[in-house]
Amino acid sequence: MIITEDFARKAILEVAPLVEDIGKLKTELDNYEIHVKNIPSQASYLPPFKLFSFNNALSGNKVYLKSVISHELFHNAQFSTIKDLWKRHLNINQISSKQLENRSSLTKLIEGDATFVEMEVEKVLQNNILARQFDRLKFPKYYKSWENILRKKFSGKRKDINELYTAPIEELNKIFKSD
Numbered sequence: 001m002i003i004t005e006d007f008a009r010k011a012i013l014e015v016a017p018l019v020e021d022i023g024k025l026k027t028e029l030d031n032y033e034i035h036v037k038n039i040p041s042q043a044s045y046l047p048p049f050k051l052f053s054f055n056n057a058l059s060g061n062k063v064y065l066k067s068v069i070s071h072e073l074f075h076n077a078q079f080s081t082i083k084d085l086w087k088r089h090l091n092i093n094q095i096s097s098k099q100l101e102n103r104s105s106l107t108k109l110i111e112g113d114a115t116f117v118e119m120e121v122e123k124v125l126q127n128n129i130l131a132r133q134f135d136r137l138k139f140p141k142y143y144k145s146w147e148n149i150l151r152k153k154f155s156g157k158r159k160d161i162n163e164l165y166t167a168p169i170e171e172l173n174k175i176f177k178s179d
């Protein structure tokens with residue numbers, strides 16, 4: 001199926017409890033907006049406007065679409081819960097590279113962790129592995145490596161991972177330092 005605004009709206013409400021349970025951060029879903037249109041990526045979330053955008057060509061089975069939505073929904077939880085995260089994100093990314101693989105360690109944490117939550121939601125929703133791997137060809141490969149760093153280093157312990165959001169950038173630089 002291809003994503004629609006109606007599907008996304010229902011899926012957000014459906015996966016919100018899962019995202020919160022897995023990520024141990026609260027979502028904030030008053031007055032959010034959903035756009036389904038032609039955008040450069042598959043999906044994005046813009047914290048100041050609580051705006052979820054989905055590519056109008058985004059398609060796959062329902063579980064796959066719900067896990068993509070979970071990733072964006074966890075961004076909502078990250079930026080709603082952690083004070084000043086958006087400000088820090090903007091400040092740091094003004095001075096760091098625009099190339100995805102060289103993005104700041106804070107971006108790596110934000111994206112790696114959203115990917116972590118996305119994958120865990122997907123497991124719960126019991127996706128078809130083969131369908132998923134096919135769909136995953138469109139997935140930015142760096143996200144997965146950042147997720148793996150978090151998984152390995154913290155064995156998926158949410159308390160430790162969530163503490164990183166307020167850790168000094170130097171600590172994040174050490175964790176995401178490429179080998």
Ligand SMILES: [Zn+2]
Nearest residue numbers: 071075111114
């Ligand atoms: Zn993301």
